[in-house]
Amino acid sequence: MADYDAQPGRDEPLEPSAAQRDADDVGMLAGLRGVAELVADARSVPELLGDVAHFAAVAIPNVDGASTAVLHPPCSVRAVTATADFVETIDKVQYDELREGPCLTCMESGRVAVSGSLGSDARWPHFGGRVARMDVHSALSLPLVVKGEVIGAINAYAKARDAFGEYAVMLGVQFAASAAVSVYHAQLLQSAEARTERLQRALGSRAVIDQAIGIIRSRSGASAEQAFERLTQMSQQDNVKLVTLAERMVDEAVRRARARHHT
The missing domain is CATH 3.30.450.40 (GAF domain)
Structure with missing residues (x-):
């Protein structure tokens, strides 16, 4: 039964x-x-x-x-x-x-x-x-x-x-x-699949943050640690996520580079 x-x-x-x-x-x-x-x-x-x-x-x-x-x-x-x-x-x-x-x-x-x-x-x-x-x-x-x-x-x-x-x-x-x-x-x-997607996003975020750090270093001569600290301060001041700020910085650098190339 x-x-x-x-x-x-x-x-x-x-x-x-x-x-x-x-x-x-x-x-x-x-x-x-x-x-x-x-x-x-x-x-x-x-x-x-x-x-x-x-x-x-x-x-x-x-x-x-x-x-x-x-x-x-x-x-x-x-x-x-x-x-x-x-x-x-x-x-x-x-x-x-x-x-x-x-x-x-x-x-x-x-x-x-x-x-x-x-x-x-x-x-x-x-x-x-x-x-x-x-x-x-x-x-x-x-x-x-x-x-x-x-x-x-x-x-x-x-x-x-x-x-x-x-x-x-x-x-x-x-x-x-x-x-x-x-x-x-x-x-x-x-x-x-969700974990893989989160990891891919995290890796993509890390890459763009590293690119933004490189831009700050090239402009200021700062160390990697100092550049990251500066990026973090800008994120807090503007109340913008770190990765969003980094993306904006990289996009702006790319836009300027293209503009110089076409002049």
């Missing part, structure tokens, strides 16, 4: 027939195949999360709409994608307005959260009633866990009551495990 946070006091939905299980397994394999292909595909994190939500709706039975969310330490949650407009509305209600709901619960506990009648679910009295009035009654939230840490969640919603039984939960857990790896690798790649 799958370990998950079920709605208290509500009976487990009837298990699907053998034929229905076979059909569900086909959807699950299609979703897993799609998510596996994302690992080797150089996509941005938002693009990948959009695909994860799409494939989740394929892999998990009875889903009318799905979404993904990522967790930003220490406790900020950001909804990233939704496969249907009503899911986007639900996410805004959950994260931005009420700050309660199955996704928040599952990310806090690290366990799957399931509800078959949101309107009567005592765990989320405000959220559940609000969503039930939208004619959405079932929810399944699956934490994305890597190395024991929750990095986000997949949320599935259905208009029918008791849409997600134990078999659907099991399929969802399998899908979320694969999806978590894809999301984690995409985040690592994005972080590495």
Whole structure:
């Protein structure tokens, strides 16, 4: 039996027939195949999360709409994608307005959260009633866990009551495990690219600052340390970033050199 946070006091939905299980397994394999292909595909994190939500709706039975969310330490949650407009509305209600709901619960506990009648679910009295009035009654939230840490969640919603039984939960857990790896690798790649970009900017800034120091030295005969101190003083006096001031100085020197060349 799958370990998950079920709605208290509500009976487990009837298990699907053998034929229905076979059909569900086909959807699950299609979703897993799609998510596996994302690992080797150089996509941005938002693009990948959009695909994860799409494939989740394929892999998990009875889903009318799905979404993904990522967790930003220490406790900020950001909804990233939704496969249907009503899911986007639900996410805004959950994260931005009420700050309660199955996704928040599952990310806090690290366990799957399931509800078959949101309107009567005592765990989320405000959220559940609000969503039930939208004619959405079932929810399944699956934490994305890597190395024991929750990095986000997949949320599935259905208009029918008791849409997600134990078999659907099991399929969802399998899908979320694969999806978590894809999301984690995409985040690592994005972080590495951001660090590389910052390093390149830093190297470019250092180069232009060194050029400005050389200009000051050529004009004043100062040492490198004295020229840098002079540049720093000018930056503080003019309330301009050091690299911006250096760029202006280098651009002006280039402009003057070109003007002399054409006279």
